[in-house]
Amino acid sequence: MENIKDWFTDNQGLLLNHLISLVTALLILWLGTKLARYLANACKNILIKKSIDAAVASFVSSLIHAVVVAAVIIAALSHVGIQTATFVAILGAAGLAIGLSLQGSLSNFASGILITIFRPFKAGDFIEAGGVAGVVKEIQIFSTVLTTPDNKYVVVPNAQVTGSPITNYSRHDIRRLDLVVGVSYEADLQKTESVLRDILSKHELVLQDKDFTVGVAALADSSVNFNVRSWVNTADYWTVFYDLNKTIKMELERNDIAIPFPQMDVHLHSEKS
Structure with a gap:
């Protein structure tokens, strides 16, 4: 018992220094965790205010919290005299191994950040x-x-x-609708163009404040092809697409304008012996 008392008496200064170091380390841990939580919440709020996806904002804030807490733990251990160089090296090696094994996932995560930032x-x-x-x-x-x-x-x-x-396809409010209409070589091109323009000008969903285009685009193998281009609201695109195809065929037939289709002529020749 006397030996213990003598040891405490002889090492009071050393014990006091260790006690102060321990209290300081605990204080660093307490303040560090508070700081980590504050930084994580602040980062999350900033990302949400910038319209970043909530899931991404939460993940980034959690990542910041983990990194700050790890740094605080290393600082606290170092303050009480524990050698952290080896510990840091082990963490670095482990982080490198994890990063290499999860590089595909990390690439997807980075791409997700880019999507939410550039939108x-x-x-x-x-x-x-x-x-x-x-x-x-x-x-x-x-x-x-x-x-x-x-x-x-x-x-x-x-x-x-x-x-x-x-x-x-939804980024802009309006889209251009492109159709290719083929008519026979015997068709009256001026009349065909007039019919197509009349269809576009009378369609209620075709935007009349935008210029539409009707013109001969190609002299194909079996048809004269017209480009028919008009502007429509994005929400009406497919409705107009189907309706114009139907209306164009009906109007061309009503005006006796033939729509050709691929065909093959076979000529038979007989030879006298």
């Missing part, structure tokens, strides 16, 4: 990306969810979306 499309847009065409239902951290016109649920990795051309 080439949003939920509800009809797009074609990554070889898939459909309506965007959700932009997730690692993938984008599309619903195809035949109601298929398709999950496309974000890296595949950003790694290919993105066509957003």
